Amino acid sequence: MADPAGHPEPEEIEIGAVLHALADANRRKVVTDLWNAPVGEERTCQSFALPVSKSTLTHHFKILRESGLVWSIDKGNRNDVSLRREDLEARFPGLLKAVVSGSLHPAA
Template structure:
C-alpha cells in the first residue's frame, strides 16, 4: 500500500463513502458492490471498486455469480495508524 494511491482513492467522495460505510459495520463485513447504493452507472461502479482494490483498500472475493468486497482495515490501521479513525470522525461529523 502506497500513501499516494490510498489518498488518491479516498479523494473521491463515492469511494470515501464505500470506506466509511465499511467502517460503520463489523470489521470483518463482506458486502457486494451494489449494496452501497452509489448513484452511478454499473461501469462507473466497477471503476470505483477497481481503484479501491488497486490502492489496497479492499479485497475482492470472486464467487462466480457475485463478488464479495471486504475492507482491509487491520492492514490499513497497521500501515497508516489513525487514517481509518479520521475517516470515521469525518463521516460522523457530516452525519450530524
C-alpha cells in the same frame, strides 16, 4: 504484486494511492460504510447504492482494490468487498479513523 486479483501486499500499500482513492466521495462512502459494519463483513458492490452507472461502479471498486483499501472476493456471479482494516491500520495508523470521522472531507 503477485496477487492475480490486483490486491497489493500490505507493505506495498502506498499512501498516495490510498489518498487518491479516498479523494472521491463515493469511494469514501464505501470505506465509511465498511468501517461502520462489523469487522470482516463482506458486502456486494451493489449494496452501497452509489448513484453511478455499473461501469463507473466497477471503476470505483477497482481503484479501492488496487489502492489496498478493500479486499475483492470473487463469489462466482458477483464480487463482494471487505475493508482491509488491519493492513491499513498497521501501515497508516489512525488514517481510517480520520477518514470516517470526517477530517478528510472538504469544508462546507
